Each structure stands twice: as structure tokens, then as C-alpha cells.
Amino acid sequence: MLTQYWIFQIILLFSFIVDNVTSDKNIKNVLPSNYVKEMRPSLNKSEPVMVDFSIYVVDINSINVEDMDFRIDMFVRQKWTEPRLRITDSIFEEGDDYVTLPPEFFDNLWQPDPYFFNSKVVQIAALTHKYSSVTLYRNKTVSYTARMHAIVACQMEFKNYPMDIQICPLYIESFSYNIKKVRFRWTQPGVTLNPELKLLQYHIGYPLQLDETNDYMQEKAENFSRLIVYFRFERHIGHHLIQTFAPSGLVVVLSWFSFYLGLDAIPGRVTLLVTCMLTLVTMFTGLKSDIPPVAYVKALDLWMAGCMVFVFAALAEFVIVKVLDVKYQSRKNMITDASRLIPMQMPPPNCSFIDKRANSVWDGSNIRFTQRHSATSVGSNPTSYFLDLSWIDHATGKKKILWEEIDRSSRLVFPALYVLFLVVYWPVLLFKNT
Missing domain, CATH: 2.70.170.10 (Neurotransmitter-gated ion-channel ligand-binding domain)
Structure with a gap:
């Protein structure tokens, strides 16, 4: 039995070798003897x-x-x-x-x-x-x-x-x-x-x-x-909407909260605006590492620049209203101090005392009036000041202060301008891609 087994294995091996040799020979015969592989x-x-x-x-x-x-x-x-x-x-x-x-x-x-x-x-x-x-x-x-x-x-x-x-x-x-x-x-x-x-x-x-x-x-x-x-x-765009556009837009909206803070909250107002500006700068710096530096302006640069302009404008608005408030308080205090120096006995309303010898308001113990002041508010005389810091609204009869009106108007102007920026930015960008 063992001898028959080995004879069978030898026959299979011989058949396999013969088949391979025959197959290799047939494959080699595919190429003719005059075949030149360098010719097309x-x-x-x-x-x-x-x-x-x-x-x-x-x-x-x-x-x-x-x-x-x-x-x-x-x-x-x-x-x-x-x-x-x-x-x-x-x-x-x-x-x-x-x-x-x-x-x-x-x-x-x-x-x-x-x-x-x-x-x-x-x-x-x-x-x-x-x-x-x-x-x-x-x-x-x-x-x-x-x-x-x-x-x-x-x-x-x-x-x-x-x-x-x-x-x-x-x-x-x-x-x-x-x-x-x-x-x-x-x-x-x-x-x-x-x-x-x-x-x-x-x-x-x-x-x-x-x-x-x-x-x-x-x-x-x-x-x-x-x-x-x-x-x-x-x-x-989904990744950048979540990581870039939405956060930067919220930072701009957050800066508008400063318009609702009075000037008595100066530290809080300054901290809010400066923090918003630094957040945008940090965000913008991190985004620059995702792409190589190029010599032209990208759409993302325009977006971040627009957001920073709005936050900077809010900070500039705060500086303006603060300066106007300082001038308003200074004029108000000047009028108050001047009124304290006037004696209790005032001249008749229709009388004017003019000192022919001098142009000064005071001459010894007598009061010399050089002109009549009929202004109804601080800084309302156009011959004395370039800008009215306060006035009386004839419709309501209420007194209005300039810096307060600027803050109140900014609550509407800034969102309106930002919406206009969005309406221009996104359609133009989408149109260029199509």
C-alpha cells in the first residue's frame, strides 16, 4: 500500500511539471521569433x-x-x-x-x-x-x-x-x-x-x-x-460655519451690549469691547495657520476684517460719547458756578448795565452786564459753541443730551449696518463660486 501511494504522488508531480512546461512553452510561442519589442x-x-x-x-x-x-x-x-x-x-x-x-x-x-x-x-x-x-x-x-x-x-x-x-x-x-x-x-x-x-x-x-x-x-x-x-x-463650509463665522458673528453682537451700559459703568464697558477685539484678533491669528500665506486677500480676511471694524467702531463710539459727556459736565458745572456768583438783587429784566470804562463783567462791587443770556440749555448758544450738547425737545418738552442720543441711535444703526454687510458679503461670495 505504501508503495502504491508513492507511485501515485510521483505521477501527480510529473503531470504538474509537464503541464507547466507545456504552458510555458505555449506562452513563449505567443511571441514570434522575429518579434521586436522596440517597434510599434x-x-x-x-x-x-x-x-x-x-x-x-x-x-x-x-x-x-x-x-x-x-x-x-x-x-x-x-x-x-x-x-x-x-x-x-x-x-x-x-x-x-x-x-x-x-x-x-x-x-x-x-x-x-x-x-x-x-x-x-x-x-x-x-x-x-x-x-x-x-x-x-x-x-x-x-x-x-x-x-x-x-x-x-x-x-x-x-x-x-x-x-x-x-x-x-x-x-x-x-x-x-x-x-x-x-x-x-x-x-x-x-x-x-x-x-x-x-x-x-x-x-x-x-x-x-x-x-x-x-x-x-x-x-x-x-x-x-x-x-x-x-x-x-x-x-x-460646515466646519468653518461652526468654528469661525458663527463665533465671530456672536462676538460682534456681544459688542452691541455696550450701548445699553451707561457711562457710569466705564470699566465694564471698556472690558467688554476690548475683550471682543482681542477675541477676534486671536481667532484670526489661529485661522492663518490653516492655509499658506498668499499675496492676495481671501474671503475669510474680508469677513474677519469686517467683524473687527464693527467692534472697533463700537469702541470708538464709546470714546466719542465719553468725550461729549465730559464736555457736557464741564459746561454744566461752569454755568452752575457762574450762577452762584450772582447777588440776590438782580436788575430788572429789561435793563442792561454797561460799563463804559471797561469791558469786564465785574467792576468793584457793582455788577456790569455786557449781554443778556437767554439760552434754555447748556451749550445751546450757537455763537459760543460749535455743537449743542443738550437741547429741549419742543415736541415732548423733555431735555435731551447728545451722548445719550448717540448711544440710543447706535443700538439701531450698528445692527442695520451689520445686516447690510451680511447681505452684501454672502450673495457675492456664493455668486463667485457658481
């Missing part, structure tokens, strides 16, 4: 070899705004027809119209020479070996597929940041064969995205825009076939 596989030498491209995007990550590039993991497939091959049915399994060949076979074939024109780094993924395969079809079509990693450069624009849309093209071009010898074209479906692909800060616009063109290479003085796929990265 074209029946008509005046026509270019058509190479079909398709890409399956597995992942897009590391969108780096500082280096202005992104990393893409993808499967790249190329197909072309090689009429010089000798195809026999013995190399195909029963019911199949294609056979997968070892990667070493690809080295003996003519190969197109595509490269990523705007890539920084490109490499074929590998674990124990490179992830690539060659498939041969009965109609003499050769298909080469490889899993690739690429870091692609992208010229980004941040004028509308953080509502910017980045259009990043990926160029595929022939390196040494001009357009008369090799032409690239997209095959259906062209470029496909992994349905589970998600980015943290961006949304990928779909469907992708594909283009087939030719490009004149000045250093080679020839036209070369080029394929282009445009990736559209739309930044999510």
Missing part, C-alpha cells in the same frame, strides 16, 4: 497605435494646501492591440477568452510609455511583489493593469477660502511617442470613483470632467497625445 504594433505604419485608458480611483488623501498637491491611489488600465502575437487555443482555459500572463511576459512586449505630467511622485504598489498584471485576449488585445500611488501637483486658488473650489487636473501623456505614433483615448467608463470614498474637508464633484487633447512640447518640438481628468474639490 501597427499594421499601417502611417496610423498611430490607439491606447485605451481607464482609471479606478481607490482613495484620495493628504490634500496638502501648503505644498499644493494631493495623493491619489488608483488602478490604471491600458489596452492596445498587438497584431503580431500568435494566439492559440491551448493557452486559454475552457470557456475563457482571456489568459492572465506573468508580469515577466510584459517585459518582452512593446509597451506604451505614458507618464503623469504633473506628478511629483509615482510608484507601483508592492507587498511581496508589484501589484500589476498582464491579460491577453483572443482578439490579440493586451491589457496591463497596475495599482499606483501618485502625488499630484495642483495649482490651488484661495481667494474664496473657506468656500473655495479647487480644480485639480491629472495629465497623462506619452513621453517619447508623438501623436503620429501613439494616441491615447478614454474608454468607458473612463475614470470611476470608489463609492466609499470620503474626504474630511472636501466634497468631490461628480461626474468628473474628462478630456482628450494633444500638447505641444517645446523642448521636443512635437505634439504628444494627452489625457486629462479634472478633480473638483469643493470645501465643506
